Amino acid sequence: MTNRRHVIALMAGTAVAATASACTDDSQGASGNPEDLSMGEFPRNQTLYTTGAAWAPPGDWNPITPGEVTGLRGLGFESLFLFDPQEAVLTPWLAESGSWTEELVYELKLRSGVKWSDGEQLTADDVKHTLEIGQIESVPYHNIWGWVESVEAVDDLTVRVNFTDARHQEWDNFLYSNVIVPEHVWSQYSEEDILTGTNEDPVVTGPYTIHSYDQDRVAWVKRDDWWATEHLDLEAKPTFIVDIVNTSNEVTLNMLMQSEVDLSNNFLPGITDLLEGQPALSTYFDGPPYMLPGNTAMLIPNTTLKPLDDPAFRRAMAFAISAGEVVDTVYGGMVAASNPTGLLPLWDRYVDQDVVAEHGFQFEPSKAADMLAAAGYEDNDGDGFVEDKDGNAFEFKLNVPAGWTDWEEASRSIASDLRDVGINVTEEFIDAAAVDDARTSGSFQLILNNQSGVSHSPWTHYRYMFQLPINEEQHDANFQRWESQEAWDLTEELAGTASDDPRFQEVLSELQRISLEELPAIPIWYNGIWAQASNQVWTNWPSEAEDTPDAYPCTWNGMWNMGAIYMITELKLAE
Amino acid sequence: MGRYFRRKLLIYGITFFIAVTINFAIPRLMPGDPVARMLSRNAVSNPESSEALRSYFDNLFGLDVPMWQQYLNYWGALFQGDLGVSIFAFPSSVSSVVLDALPYTLALLLPSILLSWFVGNGLGAMAARNKLLDNTVLPIGYLFTAVPYMWLAILLAWTGGIILGWFPVAGGYSFALLPAPTWTFFVDLVQHWFLPFLSLFVVALGGWAIGMRNLVIYELESDYTNYMQALGAPQRLVRRYAFRNAMLPQISGLALQLGVVVGGALVTEAVFAYPGLGSLMLNAIQNQDFFLLQGILLFIVIGVLLFNFLADVVYVLVDPRTRLGLEGGQS
Numbered sequence: 001m002t003n004r005r006h007v008i009a010l011m012a013g014t015a016v017a018a019t020a021s022a023c024t025d026d027s028q029g030a031s032g033n034p035e036d037l038s039m040g041e042f043p044r045n046q047t048l049y050t051t052g053a054a055w056a057p058p059g060d061w062n063p064i065t066p067g068e069v070t071g072l073r074g075l076g077f078e079s080l081f082l083f084d085p086q087e088a089v090l091t092p093w094l095a096e097s098g099s100w101t102e103e104l105v106y107e108l109k110l111r112s113g114v115k116w117s118d119g120e121q122l123t124a125d126d127v128k129h130t131l132e133i134g135q136i137e138s139v140p141y142h143n144i145w146g147w148v149e150s151v152e153a154v155d156d157l158t159v160r161v162n163f164t165d166a167r168h169q170e171w172d173n174f175l176y177s178n179v180i181v182p183e184h185v186w187s188q189y190s191e192e193d194i195l196t197g198t199n200e201d202p203v204v205t206g207p208y209t210i211h212s213y214d215q216d217r218v219a220w221v222k223r224d225d226w227w228a229t230e231h232l233d234l235e236a237k238p239t240f241i242v243d244i245v246n247t248s249n250e251v252t253l254n255m256l257m258q259s260e261v262d263l264s265n266n267f268l269p270g271i272t273d274l275l276e277g278q279p280a281l282s283t284y285f286d287g288p289p290y291m292l293p294g295n296t297a298m299l300i301p302n303t304t305l306k307p308l309d310d311p312a313f314r315r316a317m318a319f320a321i322s323a324g325e326v327v328d329t330v331y332g333g334m335v336a337a338s339n340p341t342g343l344l345p346l347w348d349r350y351v352d353q354d355v356v357a358e359h360g361f362q363f364e365p366s367k368a369a370d371m372l373a374a375a376g377y378e379d380n381d382g383d384g385f386v387e388d389k390d391g392n393a394f395e396f397k398l399n400v401p402a403g404w405t406d407w408e409e410a411s412r413s414i415a416s417d418l419r420d421v422g423i424n425v426t427e428e429f430i431d432a433a434a435v436d437d438a439r440t441s442g443s444f445q446l447i448l449n450n451q452s453g454v455s456h457s458p459w460t461h462y463r464y465m466f467q468l469p470i471n472e473e474q475h476d477a478n479f480q481r482w483e484s485q486e487a488w489d490l491t492e493e494l495a496g497t498a499s500d501d502p503r504f505q506e507v508l509s510e511l512q513r514i515s516l517e518e519l520p521a522i523p524i525w526y527n528g529i530w531a532q533a534s535n536q537v538w539t540n541w542p543s544e545a546e547d548t549p550d551a552y553p554c555t556w557n558g559m560w561n562m563g564a565i566y567m568i569t570e571l572k573l574a575e
Numbered sequence: 576m577g578r579y580f581r582r583k584l585l586i587y588g589i590t591f592f593i594a595v596t597i598n599f600a601i602p603r604l605m606p607g608d609p610v611a612r613m614l615s616r617n618a619v620s621n622p623e624s625s626e627a628l629r630s631y632f633d634n635l636f637g638l639d640v641p642m643w644q645q646y647l648n649y650w651g652a653l654f655q656g657d658l659g660v661s662i663f664a665f666p667s668s669v670s671s672v673v674l675d676a677l678p679y680t681l682a683l684l685l686p687s688i689l690l691s692w693f694v695g696n697g698l699g700a701m702a703a704r705n706k707l708l709d710n711t712v713l714p715i716g717y718l719f720t721a722v723p724y725m726w727l728a729i730l731l732a733w734t735g736g737i738i739l740g741w742f743p744v745a746g747g748y749s750f751a752l753l754p755a756p757t758w759t760f761f762v763d764l765v766q767h768w769f770l771p772f773l774s775l776f777v778v779a780l781g782g783w784a785i786g787m788r789n790l791v792i793y794e795l796e797s798d799y800t801n802y803m804q805a806l807g808a809p810q811r812l813v814r815r816y817a818f819r820n821a822m823l824p825q826i827s828g829l830a831l832q833l834g835v836v837v838g839g840a841l842v843t844e845a846v847f848a849y850p851g852l853g854s855l856m857l858n859a860i861q862n863q864d865f866f867l868l869q870g871i872l873l874f875i876v877i878g879v880l881l882f883n884f885l886a887d888v889v890y891v892l893v894d895p896r897t898r899l900g901l902e903g904g905q906s
Contacts, residue, residue, distance in 0.1 A: 040752060041749075055663075196660070217750055244746075254736070
């Protein structure tokens with residue numbers, strides 16, 4: 001690993017460097033060993049350049065705590081299973097198989113011959129140790145110890161997990177979203193090391209290991225003994241992956257156009273206009289919506305306020321809002337309108353069409369006005385806006401973070417739609433941190449939020465919608481502060497139900513019915529998994545075409561374990 | 576003279592105390608919760624464990640104690656040279672994040688400020704007595720100084736980087752290179768450095784030149800100049816006196832400029848996607864990274880005070896009036 005202090009030393013004495021350089025030119029560059037530090041330059045046709053995932057200078061190689069370098073979980077560390085968003089199933093990865101052998105017992109078989117980057121074998125002890133790290137209260141996956149009783153390493157490659165409560169959906173979530181760390185390294189770590197350590201020079205199982213890094217980049221180099229080459233006939237194509245810390249949109253766009261970057265996972269407004277004239281640039285879909293849907297953007301009403309506490313009022317709002325306007329005018333067709341249930345397209349199979357037909361909504365302003373009148377909201381003072389049922393006039397602010405230009409435009413469009421039917425809403429752009437504060441403490445009136453994203457199970461969406469109890473501060477879910485014990489009980493039941501159990505769909509249909517009837521949050525559009533690729537150096541990017549891979553073309557944290565790793569193994573060099 | 580410096584040091588001491596206190600207060604007056612922001616930025620949303628995680632981090636960053644105690648802890652840590660852990664670049668320490676960015680900022684700003692100061696003052700002084708120069712250099716200087724810097728920088732990046740393609744558009748050095756003591760790397764480093772440097776140099780140049788020209792003209796029209804001319808002093812001598820007197824405000828100006836060097840050039844770094852303290856500061860503000868922001872501001876405070884002190888010392892050396900005042904003991 002090259003230390004970034006090199007550059008400091010160099011810059012401090014550029015003159016020295018200049019004179020010294022004359023005699024130490026990189027003549028060893030062609031020695032062939034990619035890890036050879038004397039090689040001064042990444043060969044372009046062996047290197048994949050990406051950007052869009054990292055915001056901070058790289059410095060965190062610890063997969064347990066939040067905020068790691070791009071690719072740490074996926075290129076470096078690996079999970080037991082991958083989530084396959086096309087089929088919506090888990091596929092074995094480090095594990096060869098896994099199944100419920102008894103009602104409360106889950107047994108994992110590991111692949112044999114998986115080697116850590118320091119030469120040790122992956123064993124059941126590594127899995128056991130990783131799970132047991134979760135017993136520390138501040139580890140993000142500590143939740144599993146609420147219903148896992150114990151873990152046993154039965155033999156070298158078999159792990160048995162005993163449960164007190166078989167939370168199928170939550171356990172599946174653990175299986176693909178958390179990575180396995182080496183017991184022989186991590187058992188040496190103190191609790192503090194685990195929670196705040198940087199874990200420099202990580203020992204990994206994945207296809208890549210850290211090559212070098214500096215403030216604005218991190219470089220991965222391919223390992224030559226990745227297990228999946230033998231087990232699954234997969235090979236990581238680029239020898240190097242260089243991820244560049246995000247800069248401005250203009251700079252990213254320039255680098256993309258000049259193919260200095262192969263894949264940008266940034267939101268680049270107006271990119272769709274450029275695609276026509278740039279045959280080398282591609283997105284997942286050739287036409288609208290261009291990008292795969294990644295999460296649902298919702299209008300969140302504060303249901304503790306009148307009249308936002310009235311489901312009839314909220315439903316009238318839903319009928320008043322034109323999602324098509326947001327999609328076409330604000331995003332230029334880069335996103336798609338949401339299903340009324342708010343469930344992402346990968347969960348389409350779970351959408352109960354009967355429930356949607358009966359309780360769904362669509363843009364129909366005249367109907368919205370009728371619904372308002374029928375529910376007793378009328379404009380008696382003649383200002384063009386309805387009053388609440390007590391006859392009090394109200395005026396709501398729709399807050400979005402200042403500077404999020406697409407959201408600013410979207411909120412403008414939504415507020416104007418609502419005003420058209422007589423609901424007095426104006427958009428207001430405030431500091432992103434102030435929006436966070438308002439959302440957490442419930443001191444907002446209307447906000448937009450998209451924290452419900454792609455996952456293995458619609459259960460995560462309903463947890464986001466209905467979680468109870470409502471605390472003084474709501475950090476991750478139920479920002480609308482809507483209280484329904486029935487909905488939350490059903491969500492909890494869903495967590496403990498296997499996806500192939502017929503009860504799973506029954507519970508889901510019931511949850512859809514509740515969310516549509518009560519509409520505690522109004523789904524509007526799907527934000528995209530922004531991805532624009534340059535085909536100058538690398539091709540065969542994931543796309544809708546038959547002969548290309550279907551993986552997420554995305555480097556964001558968490559996406560690798562949802563199959564984005566297949567993008568790396570399927571890339572081809574351009575002719 | 577000792578008394579003069581003792582008094583100066585006392586004033587600097589008080590300024591430092593107040594500045595550091597403001598440093599502490601300002602980030603904390605911003606709305607929002609840095610830990611929540613960090614967790615949501617990193618998409619940690621496992622509701623059942625996020626509470627424990629949040630309180631752990633609050634404790635780690637020392638945010639779970641009353642404000643006065645945070646303040647005392649802050650001073651305590653400061654005297655031990657501990658600037659804390661960055662929230663934005665967690666778990667890196669603030670000092671390491673700042674020190675990694677510092678070389679880029681210094682390499683960019685020191686040459687541009689010093690060079691523009693020397694060249695600008697020279698040009699300005701010459702323009703004050705040369706009609707031709709006055710009519711060419713000065714208007715151009717006015718133009719560059721008046722043009723919004725952002726626009727000029729983008730224009731430079733666009734022409735130099737995109738249209739002509741002579742210079743790269745992003746990074747401190749090529750993304751394909753590894754830092755190594757080679758000629759290739761050095762050339763690349765300079766190529767990446769040149770445009771941001773040029774933009775800063777050109778803008779500052781005009782300002783110094785205009786200032787110097789006006790100051791010299793003012794001095795040339797002052798009473799002592801008229802008196803010297805009346806006495807028949809040679810033109811060279813008169814001009815030398817005028818130049819020396821005109822330099823004094825420029826020295827204070829330079830000290831101020833050098834003082835804020837460590838603050839970085841935020842816009843430059845953003846436009847040219849060049850690493851350094853400026854973009855770091857922007858990130859610190861956006862992510863409410865109290866500790867990183869405090870660390871950077873501290874560098875700025877120390878920088879301003881240090882260079883002002885140096886300016887005081889230089890004044891004593893270059894301005895006999897100060898020296899005489901000191902010797903009279905009545906400064």
